[in-house]
Amino acid sequence: MAIVHELSWSTSRARTFATCRRRYYNDYYLSWLGWGRNADPERRQAYLLKKMTRLPMFAGDIVHRAIVEYFARRDQGLGWTAEEATAWGVAELRRGYKESRDGGWKARPAKSVRLAEHHYEEERIDEASGAAGDYGKRYVERISACLQAFFELPAITAARDAEPGDWLACEEMSTFELFDTKIFAIPDFAFLDPSGEPEPVVRIVDWKTGRPSDADRFQLEVYAFYARERWGVDPSRTKPVDVYLESGELAEVEVNEASLEETLARIEMSLSEMKAVHFDADRSKGDPEDFPMVPEGDARECGTCNYRELCGRG
Ligand code: SF4
Incomplete structure (x- = not known):
């Protein structure tokens, strides 16, 4: 089947859109x-x-x-x-x-x-x-x-030693639909932790090899959304965490209905900005001038x- 150009969304795509x-x-x-x-x-x-x-x-x-x-x-x-x-x-x-x-x-x-x-x-x-x-x-x-x-x-013994029967995801490319658009999400690792109180929790882990960035937290929030869509997990039972391997630090996000609503609104806003400039790349190369470069001298x-x-x- 031929691959067709379409608009999809992921946190990395949103990050690129926001930077240049x-x-x-x-x-x-x-x-x-x-x-x-x-x-x-x-x-x-x-x-x-x-x-x-x-x-x-x-x-x-x-x-x-x-x-x-x-x-x-x-x-x-x-x-x-x-x-x-x-x-x-x-x-x-x-x-x-x-x-x-x-x-x-x-x-x-x-x-x-x-x-x-x-x-x-x-x-x-x-x-x-x-x-x-x-x-x-x-x-x-x-x-x-x-x-x-x-x-x-x-601090990551529970992930390392999780029983294979409790694994939910391990870097598998997966998608779900939001606002009629395919959303890509690839959690590094997710598993059911039976030791959660008062009931088992779903732990979603992202392994990080660089320094923390603002985008990391948003990515975890999208994974929490994904967990609800894909595994039907109650947000209060989702524990997403970034593990910064080089420093040994962990950064967990608190997930609840309010934070998921905020995440949903942020995805919707990002998608609507992308939709405004979207065109069918199967038919043409479009006009690069519709996609401005960052100012000259932006060495970063x-x-x-x-x-x-x-x-x-x-
Ligand atoms: S403007 Fe700079 S950051 Fe943007 S695509 Fe060109 S080289 Fe890359």
Whole structure:
């Protein structure tokens, strides 16, 4: 069945919309159909830029995949130690780095690792000066610290040791409908905690490998909404939490009917803003001028953005 361009919503899409409209356009419109080798060159360029990652994101992805692997092995009655997971994670980081640096990504761009740091020849990835070694070491240490915390942090023992029969989700892409729109939600891990008082609670966990941000809390609130829609869970029995693995801190949100109403209103507002500029990318590339760039000199947004070459920034 052919994939059809449609408007959907997720917290990450909303975040992109709020930070830079041009990035949003590139991510969700211009890059559409760019996966074909004979695609329109502009769409193809945007698609390849979209597929790039950065070392911090790649390291975070590795930690998430290691945790998924831990649960997959548990489900099969197999063990995996912190040391084994860390060795796998560090090897994966090195493999991806080389794939990006040596051009191995070109054979299968959509499935390979291409680092924006290499694409833009950033100073931080310069090997001759030794900068790349220091930069890479930071993420080797991050992977090691995050996985060590996952295996040892007492505050997440209930998640780590949850019985497979109590698991509800483990990074599965899932959707539900709101305002006639598909809403994407991917909880990192959710399980029924039988120790809740006076009755079992549903714990929804997001593993974080970076520093806390305002968007994290909103994401948890959307998961609580998802739990009600998908599993029919009373909001008062939902306990969503962000686990910041590198620092060992946990941030839980309080869920009740009032907070869900607020979340619903925020989703509706975000969706209506997206609908106002939506067009069918199967039929045209639209007008990029309808999606303004952030002001020139916004180093925070443009400095590490994948689309710098399209915008003439950096
Ligand atoms: S380079 Fe800057 S203006 Fe262009 S898409 Fe990225 S953040 Fe937006």
